[in-house]
Amino acid sequence: MKEQIGLERLTGLIAFARTASLGSYTAAARDLSVSPSAVSKSVQRLEEHFGLRLFSRTTRSLTLTPEGREIYERALRVIREVEEIEQAAVASRGEPSGTLKVTAPLPIGVNILAKALPAFRQRYPKLTVDLRLGDQFSDIIEQGIDVAIRVGNLADSRLVSRPLAPHRICTFASPDYLARRGKPETLEDLAEHDCINFRYQSTGQALRWPFQVGHRLLEITPNASMTIDVSDAVAAVLAAGGGIGISPTYVAAPYVERGELVPVFPEYAVDRFVITALWPESRRGSPNVKAFLEFLQEVFPAITPWDEIVATAATPKSL
Template sequence: MTMILLGAAAAAPIGKRMDHRFELDNQARLRFNLAVMEQIGLDRLTGIIAFARSASLGSYTAAARSLGISPSAVSKSVQRLEERLGLSLFTRTTRSLTLTPEGRDLHERALRLLREAEEIEQAAVAARSEPAGTLKVTAPFPIGVHLVAPALPRFRERHPGLSIDLRLGDRFVDLIEEGIDVAIRVGELADTRLISRRLAPHRLGAFASPSYLQRRGTPVHPDELVRHDCVNFRFQSTGQALRWPFQIGGRTVEIMPNASIVTDFSDAVAAVLVAGGGIGVSPTYIAAPYVEQGVLVPVLQEYVVERSVITALWPESRRGNPNVKAFLVFLGEVFPSPTPWDRLLSARVGDK
């Protein structure tokens, strides 16, 4: 049937062919591309996937990590694809891959093909009512470790037929290309292919140990931080140190502390503070358990800023996916309003 349609279109004038082409509905287009992929053969399809992932991530190593295979396997798949096509798809250096003009064209086409294959799969999954299979979730390290991972056993008790693949890191991930079902991120990302839902405020607060404050005194205004030992966080993605935000006089002011200790891991900041290393800024969900234990104390709480939001993101193609639906319902329980960690800190400040 598809071949007859295409043949008829080919015999028609160009204008009519274009009109007829745009009359094909999405399902017909998806069925045609699926038939094309079936004819491609597994080896060639593997090469296209390896090439597309390498082009998007910039290296065979990153592509291999994403696909769960070895870098040499990715490299060989791409080389075989180049040999079959008689084209050079990458300009290679010891550190990176750069697409050739032919490679850029093929990359765009490959992404379209793979996204349509994803739509086909998700349409089939949406027809299933019960969550089953594997749910791929990505989150930043601190949110994943402190909030998501501890809740997963409870989620699996409800859905024993569903396994979880949790991937932690701050690297930007193309959810669609890497097959991620749900991403949890700080901030609201603008991508028309994704659906987002606000989960909770992402608040930063200043904290110190009781022993440090007894020894050095408690600041009552952010300006007094210049007389204190400060512990700061550095972003792994940019190498930049965190600017401490405070609400002063009705506006947000950012302060760059003269830090005596800097680390690129949020839990390390908390560990230094607990050990009496100074005053530091931390997400409230990390600091709250230490405050509850009495080993950290909030300071400058009247100047706390709601820096951003914690957001759930998922591809438009996953809208009807029962796995995603179940997990989003569960995330509403993990991130209630108000959150237990912010409720705890508010209560402690109110007790003073």
């Protein structure tokens, strides 16, 4: 007679799979909303039950053992089956309810989603939103994410995608800075200015500034006086008169609306990739996902309000 799996062992499998996916007890604990020690103890009890070492542990990292790798693959299948059962139950209710897990890059979450979510919750009061902000490209399915918003599209056949809006970037500066230093007339003039650049946290690479000049896409590497790895911090430095920098229009738009930033070379602004919604194929029939995707169409209209603000500021005022 087969031994029945206990609740403690199932909890251990979930803790183990999350730890293996994210690479640490701390990250797994954050994802599961428990303490790191609880995750560690669950994994240790699972190892004791199996009589196997699932991880090779060092002071800096956890690495799956060969036996751990095999159990990890099997554990993922179990967790996916459980999630599909949950999704079937959600779909049978027909009404959005329960928890909706959403992930998005920090700038999009702060500047677009955070402002919109209260209206979404008012519309669906039985639905709880779990919003996770960050640029790490973790496995959406393994993390149990319902909808992910990303810049660009992930090449994953298990995911369905929908474009939301262009990810438009443009150069900006404060009126005060331009009054002190003068407005550059050509791209070559940028060499004479203080440039504030952005660095990708995921790669450590500094951004090469793209400009759409006619049919050509030109890229330059500015001689930066400052390099910052958060888009909102770049915009804050620019608004404080720090120099000229490049920013997504949805980050810069509130500053432009307040008169703290103005677009520089708006005629060369570039649609850099596309803001995209992605969701697992298994979530296609979920009322929660359907409701959120419909809401995203309102949040990201054909002409986005942030691009409209920047375009209006770039239009010469008639006398």
